[in-house]
Amino acid sequence: MRFWEKLSLRARLGLLYAALLAISVVVVGGYSYWNIWQLFIRNKSCHIRARAKPVIEHWLRDNGLAKADSSLSPLKSQTALLLARDLTSRDTVAIIVNRKGDIIANGKRLPEEPVAPAPDEQYLRRALSGENEVTYRGQVKGKPVLVMLIPLRPHPASARVFGVVQMSTTLADIKAILFRHGAMLVSLMAIILILGITTGFWLIGISLRDLQGLLASCNQISRGNFSKVVSVKNRHDEIGQLALSFNHMLEKLEAAFASQRRFVANAAHELMTPLTGLRGSLEVLLRGAQDDPAAIARLSRGMYKEVNRLIRLCEQLLGLSRLENTVNVCKQPLVLSEFFDDFIARARLLAGERSVVLQPGVDARISADPDLLQQVLLNLLSNALRYSATETLIVISWKLLPQEVEIRVSDQGQGIDAEILPHIFEPFYQGKSVVVSGEKGIGLGLSLAKAMVEAHQGTIRITSEPGEGTTVYFTLPLQ
Amino acid sequence: MKNDDKIKILVIEDDPVITEFLSTGLKYEGYEVLPRITGKSGLDAWQQIRVDLIILDVMLPDIDGFEVCRYIRDHGSELPILMLTVRKEVSDRVKGLDSGADDYLTKPFSFEELLARIRALLRRGGKVTENSRLRVENLELDLETREVSRSGERVALTPTEFGLLELFMRYPHRVFTRETLLNRVLGYDFDGGTNIVDVHISHLRNKLGDRPPHLIRTIYAVGYAFYPEETSG
Numbered sequence: 001m002r003f004w005e006k007l008s009l010r011a012r013l014g015l016l017y018a019a020l021l022a023i024s025v026v027v028v029g030g031y032s033y034w035n036i037w038q039l040f041i042r043n044k045s046c047h048i049r050a051r052a053k054p055v056i057e058h059w060l061r062d063n064g065l066a067k068a069d070s071s072l073s074p075l076k077s078q079t080a081l082l083l084a085r086d087l088t089s090r091d092t093v094a095i096i097v098n099r100k101g102d103i104i105a106n107g108k109r110l111p112e113e114p115v116a117p118a119p120d121e122q123y124l125r126r127a128l129s130g131e132n133e134v135t136y137r138g139q140v141k142g143k144p145v146l147v148m149l150i151p152l153r154p155h156p157a158s159a160r161v162f163g164v165v166q167m168s169t170t171l172a173d174i175k176a177i178l179f180r181h182g183a184m185l186v187s188l189m190a191i192i193l194i195l196g197i198t199t200g201f202w203l204i205g206i207s208l209r210d211l212q213g214l215l216a217s218c219n220q221i222s223r224g225n226f227s228k229v230v231s232v233k234n235r236h237d238e239i240g241q242l243a244l245s246f247n248h249m250l251e252k253l254e255a256a257f258a259s260q261r262r263f264v265a266n267a268a269h270e271l272m273t274p275l276t277g278l279r280g281s282l283e284v285l286l287r288g289a290q291d292d293p294a295a296i297a298r299l300s301r302g303m304y305k306e307v308n309r310l311i312r313l314c315e316q317l318l319g320l321s322r323l324e325n326t327v328n329v330c331k332q333p334l335v336l337s338e339f340f341d342d343f344i345a346r347a348r349l350l351a352g353e354r355s356v357v358l359q360p361g362v363d364a365r366i367s368a369d370p371d372l373l374q375q376v377l378l379n380l381l382s383n384a385l386r387y388s389a390t391e392t393l394i395v396i397s398w399k400l401l402p403q404e405v406e407i408r409v410s411d412q413g414q415g416i417d418a419e420i421l422p423h424i425f426e427p428f429y430q431g432k433s434v435v436v437s438g439e440k441g442i443g444l445g446l447s448l449a450k451a452m453v454e455a456h457q458g459t460i461r462i463t464s465e466p467g468e469g470t471t472v473y474f475t476l477p478l479q
Numbered sequence: 480m481k482n483d484d485k486i487k488i489l490v491i492e493d494d495p496v497i498t499e500f501l502s503t504g505l506k507y508e509g510y511e512v513l514p515r516i517t518g519k520s521g522l523d524a525w526q527q528i529r530v531d532l533i534i535l536d537v538m539l540p541d542i543d544g545f546e547v548c549r550y551i552r553d554h555g556s557e558l559p560i561l562m563l564t565v566r567k568e569v570s571d572r573v574k575g576l577d578s579g580a581d582d583y584l585t586k587p588f589s590f591e592e593l594l595a596r597i598r599a600l601l602r603r604g605g606k607v608t609e610n611s612r613l614r615v616e617n618l619e620l621d622l623e624t625r626e627v628s629r630s631g632e633r634v635a636l637t638p639t640e641f642g643l644l645e646l647f648m649r650y651p652h653r654v655f656t657r658e659t660l661l662n663r664v665l666g667y668d669f670d671g672g673t674n675i676v677d678v679h680i681s682h683l684r685n686k687l688g689d690r691p692p693h694l695i696r697t698i699y700a701v702g703y704a705f706y707p708e709e710t711s712g
């Protein structure tokens with residue numbers, strides 16, 4: 001068992017296949033060999049019996065033994081010899097046995113005629129008791145012979161048996177034919193086995209080839225190389241399917257890692273700008289601008305802004321990473337109208353002179369984290385405020401759908417170009433929109449909103465018409 | 480360095496804080512700074528005003544910094560251009576130099592490094608034939624050999640003293656506080672009181688044989704300044 005487990009799948013399948021093939025070939029070959037042997041023997045015995053039948057009938061009639069009473073007297077040796085002689089030929093010899101089991105005549109006269117085997121007691125008794133078809137194999141000087149016993153009776157229907165003819169013929173000829181046949185069979189089996197096993201191994205190799213590619217690819221991945229894609233030879237079998245889905249997974253993984261790397265690079269990039277401002281301002285101060293109060297005021301204001309920007313960036317990054325763990329989402333039942341009344345007050349505070357309008361839909365209860373929901377809305381609102389002109393309207397509304405509620409934030413601002421729209425949710429991606437009021441952003445607002453909505457099993461999408469305005473839709477499941 | 484006609488530097492950078500410290504710092508060093516926020520306004524300024532050098536950010540709100548650079552080069556200008564980039568990728572650097580920039584600096588850069596690059600670019604462009612010797616009155620200071628002589632006589636100075644004298648001679652009449660002198664000569668991260676500056680100044684005066692009224696004046700409650708005319712007059 002140990003040994004078996006140590007083998008590779010390929011070797012195991014190959015050996016199993018070879019063993020099954022060998023067993024089936026041996027069984028089929030052995031059966032056909034035995035069958036032919038039986039056929040030959042039956043054929044021979046039938047033939048000899050058919051030849052003997054008219055001779056015996058003739059002899060019975062000629063010697064007046066066909067009458068029922070005549071058979072009562074013991075069979076005479078001379079009479080029996082006549083029959084034995086008639087039945088003996090080059091390949092067959094006949095002997096006659098009387099009721100007591102003694103040999104009373106032997107047909108062999110010429111040297112080329114075969115020697116008859118001594119009658120077998122047991123078979124003889126069966127023949128004497130009236131059994132017609134006693135045939136068995138015996139031996140004469142180590143050579144196989146076929147022995148047939150024919151009971152002698154006055155006429156075929158009579159129950160009285162007054163003697164038995166034992167006809168024996170050599171099986172050496174059949175043996176020779178069968179040997180040749182067997183040799184042919186064995187070599188044929190060997191050829192089939194060799195061909196079968198080699199093609200079997202080959203076929204197994206082909207079907208497992210994708211598996212080996214898979215293995216090589218796995219090894220590459222554990223070394224951190226995601227680019228090695230398994231080449232798929234056959235995409236319909238299970239292993240091909242496995243390789244395909246493996247490749248699919250690999251692509252996903254690679255993309256995930258690439259986006260991770262990009263994210264880190266972008267974050268570092270975003271950190272660098274405020275850090276440049278801070279470092280440069282400090283250096284200029286230290287180099288002598290500290291002697292000028294006006295310069296101190298200007299530079300420190302700038303530095304304060306940069307520090308705040310760094311803090312905001314860190315908060316947003318933390319917010320994103322926190323959302324990767326659903327434990328940090330504390331859902332609780334919320335009544336939409338209550339939540340939005342609360343929110344709109346806050347929003348108006350933030351919007352200052354801008355008009356933010358709430359268009360309530362049918363009231364319902366949802367289950368959501370109020371802090372996160374508020375942040376989603378604030379991010380969307382801040383975009384609307386930042387990228388649309390002061391005199392335009394910002395509308396927040398909701399609509400009930402069968403399983404969920406769809407919340408919308410729309411503005412009448414500059415809109416977003418169609419080629420930019422697909423990237424808008426990528427972290428750090430900033431479009432070409434002009435900042436109308438407030439500070440330039442970092443590019444995390446929408447990706448944060450998306451992560452927060454998805455943490456609630458919701459979806460978010462955006463539609464925009466350049467020059468007309470932008471609407472962001474997101475859904476949350478109803479309670 | 481003669482300051483009768485100030486060197487003009489066009490700064491095209493959209494980040495207000497970076498622009499602020501660049502203007503303040505460069506003005507302090509004696510340059511005239513023209514800050515512009517967009518590539519478009521930067522190009523306009525370049526076309527209208529004769530400037531000596533451009534500091535150009537790669538990420539601008541309207542036109543890409545590379546494009547601005549290429550535009551200037553395509554119009555036959557040999558003006559020295561120093562690019563500011565954030566990305567460290569080699570491809571960007573190559574692109575920067577391909578587009579015709581003379582040099583690049585990766586954010587966050589040190590201001591001193593920036594100054595060194597600016598000086599190098601100006602020298603290379605032949606805009607400034609900066610003498611390796613500073614001469615004021617009978618004082619002579621060789622920046623290369625770091626030798627100082629007064630009235631032809633060698634004066635042996637420590638590196639700190641040399642640094643102080645160089646600063647004074649570069650910016651005559653400017654009043655330096657002790658903090659500024661400390662930062663600029665002993666480094667930004669020097670720990671310890673500003674008294675050390677007084678010690679170094681007194682050594683320097685002794686070595687130069689500087690007697691009252693001093694070349695290096697003590698400005699009461701502020702710091703020190705260098706007044707060359709006063710001694711001769």
Ligand SMILES: Nc1ncnc2c1ncn2[C@@H]1O[C@H](COP(=O)(O)OP(=O)(O)OP(=O)(O)O)[C@@H](O)[C@H]1O
Nearest residue numbers: 383384387430431432433441442443444445446470
């Ligand atoms: N309502 C809008 N109208 C026009 N452009 C928009 C709108 N909302 C988003 N955008 C565009 O999408 C980009 C990405 O928006 P996102 O909120 O993710 O980042 P941001 O607003 O630039 O920075 P912040 O991280 O501070 O929110 C913006 O830079 C802007 O170009």
Ligand SMILES: [Mg+2]
Nearest residue numbers: 383441445446
């Ligand atoms: Mg935003």
